[in-house]
Amino acid sequence: NELASMMDVGVTQIISTCMSLGMFVSINQRLDAETLTIVAEEFGYEVEFVKPQDEEANLDEPDDPADVIPRAPIVTIMGHVDHGKTSLLDFIRKTNVIGGEAGGITQHIGAYEVTLKDNNKITFLDTPGHEAFTAMRARGAQVTDIVIIVIAADDSVMPQTREAINHAQAAGAPIIFAFNKIDKPGANADKVREQLSAMNILVEEWGGKYQTQEISAKTGLNVELLLEKVLLEAELLELKANPNKRAVGTVIEAALDKGRGIVTTVLVQAGRLKVGDPILAGCYSGRVKALTNERGQRVESAGPSTPVQVLGMQGAPTAGDRFNALESEPEAREIANKRLQLQREQGLRTQKHITLDEIGRRLAIGNFKELNIIVKGDVDGSIEALSDSLLKLSTDQIQVNIISKAVGQISESDVLLASASDAIIIGFQVRPSGSARKLAEQEQIDIRLYSIIYDAINEIKTAMEGMLAPTF
Numbered sequence: 001n002e003l004a005s006m007m008d009v010g011v012t013q014i015i016s017t018c019m020s021l022g023m024f025v026s027i028n029q030r031l032d033a034e035t036l037t038i039v040a041e042e043f044g045y046e047v048e049f050v051k052p053q054d055e056e057a058n059l060d061e062p063d064d065p066a067d068v069i070p071r072a073p074i075v076t077i078m079g080h081v082d083h084g085k086t087s088l089l090d091f092i093r094k095t096n097v098i099g100g101e102a103g104g105i106t107q108h109i110g111a112y113e114v115t116l117k118d119n120n121k122i123t124f125l126d127t128p129g130h131e132a133f134t135a136m137r138a139r140g141a142q143v144t145d146i147v148i149i150v151i152a153a154d155d156s157v158m159p160q161t162r163e164a165i166n167h168a169q170a171a172g173a174p175i176i177f178a179f180n181k182i183d184k185p186g187a188n189a190d191k192v193r194e195q196l197s198a199m200n201i202l203v204e205e206w207g208g209k210y211q212t213q214e215i216s217a218k219t220g221l222n223v224e225l226l227l228e229k230v231l232l233e234a235e236l237l238e239l240k241a242n243p244n245k246r247a248v249g250t251v252i253e254a255a256l257d258k259g260r261g262i263v264t265t266v267l268v269q270a271g272r273l274k275v276g277d278p279i280l281a282g283c284y285s286g287r288v289k290a291l292t293n294e295r296g297q298r299v300e301s302a303g304p305s306t307p308v309q310v311l312g313m314q315g316a317p318t319a320g321d322r323f324n325a326l327e328s329e330p331e332a333r334e335i336a337n338k339r340l341q342l343q344r345e346q347g348l349r350t351q352k353h354i355t356l357d358e359i360g361r362r363l364a365i366g367n368f369k370e371l372n373i374i375v376k377g378d379v380d381g382s383i384e385a386l387s388d389s390l391l392k393l394s395t396d397q398i399q400v401n402i403i404s405k406a407v408g409q410i411s412e413s414d415v416l417l418a419s420a421s422d423a424i425i426i427g428f429q430v431r432p433s434g435s436a437r438k439l440a441e442q443e444q445i446d447i448r449l450y451s452i453i454y455d456a457i458n459e460i461k462t463a464m465e466g467m468l469a470p471t472f
């Protein structure tokens with residue numbers, strides 16, 4: 001209906017176009033991206049997808065410029081394996097604890113904050129490497145302000161160093177290079193500077209724009225100087241946030257804890273998250289029951305650039321999901337449910353396993369060549385007869401393969417095989433076991449049961465012609 005009005009054509013025209021693609025849709029049904037594109041093309045339109053602009057846009061309260069104040073930089077450490085990322089994170093974690101505070105950073109919650117002299121703070125994401133960084137970016141989360149790329153000075157610029165540089169540059173995040181292992185006899189930072197300049201990356205001491213620092217993550221030599229350079233870079237970025245509105249930020253990690261339920265680490269990016277706040281993160285909602293910092297201490301609230309562990313989510317969101325504190329819990333729940341439903345719908349349409357209803361759509365897109373079938377039946381004779389007839393349905397376009405045929409109930413192992421080889425399961429005069437049915441639901445495997453051979457053949461044939469009406 002929406003698509004019809006956007007293109008100013010009749011709804012029935014859209015429905016019949018979908019039918020010609022083998023999809024029987026109702027007037028209010030949402031179409032997936034591929035189908036939308038194909039259908040719109042039929043009417044001479046090109047489709048461009050834009051981010052949903054619905055209520056989501058209003059979740060984040062606008063800022064009055066008078067309300068924003070400087071915030072701490074958020075830093076990710078990247079670099080080649082064994083060049084010293086973890087050692088550097090550990091050294092900073094262990095040494096830079098707020099003066100006089102007992103304990104230090106005791107817990108790994110995915111991020112931690114350190115306080116330097118003059119009460120300057122820096123927040124570090126505690127998962128080094130560009131994989132996590134890029135996975136978060138793929139989900140639309142832009143968390144990192146500054147990237148430290150560690151290069152072992154006794155080694156050289158390595159493949160993952162290049163990758164890290166590319167990823168940081170793609171994200172538009174400024175880079176500071178840490179030439180590590182400077183305590184080692186073979187260390188030669190100038191060699192690394194030269195390799196960088198060969199990649200068009202000119203370091204500051206050679207007249208370029210990139211700050212560098214020679215350090216030893218092992219002994220801690222010059223790590224403080226490195227952190228000062230981070231602060232300098234941060235100053236140039238003029239990082240600011242409003243600390244006095246409802247909190248917004250990003251999920252860093254989430255896990256199920258046996259005793260405490262869902263434990264979610266979030267990084268507050270603006271506003272202030274408080275105990276008692278209704279909260280929405282990804283497809284889940286909840287209410288903040290307790291907040292804990294990386295020192296294992298309970299806190300009442302967390303402001304901009306602060307990582308904090310949240311208890312009280314109803315489900316585990318995914319790293320990179322955006323979170324928002326909201327006015328009311330019902331509102332949070334409603335948006336969460338909407339998102340969950342949308343995700344299910346999209347998931348359903350882009351499922352990876354074949355179903356009979358799916359064939360028409362895949363045919364229309366032109367990426368369907370083989371139909372894998374597992375046949376289970378009550379007696380040998382009918383299984384053979386059915387399999388033979390199914391094989392004969394092969395056309396120039398679609399090859400039918402019987403990847404397994406056997407007497408007996410449809411079992412879990414049949415479902416696993418179907419899942420691994422993208423097959424459908426046909427049961428003739430047999431049914432799936434309870435556990436097989438459950439697994440099939442989970443794995444989204446299509447199980448079809450028949451008691452008349454002709455029906456089975458006819459239905460598969462129709463599906464292969466892209467004409468099968470979906471069953472509900």
Ligand code: GDP
Nearest residue numbers: 080081082083084085086087180181216217218
């Ligand atoms: P990652 O893979 O980048 O996280 O590297 P690690 O931090 O695990 O370090 C790899 C190895 O290098 C470990 O054996 C560290 O002890 C060692 N290492 C790290 N930094 C230094 C350093 O500054 N000096 C020396 N001598 N060894 C270091």
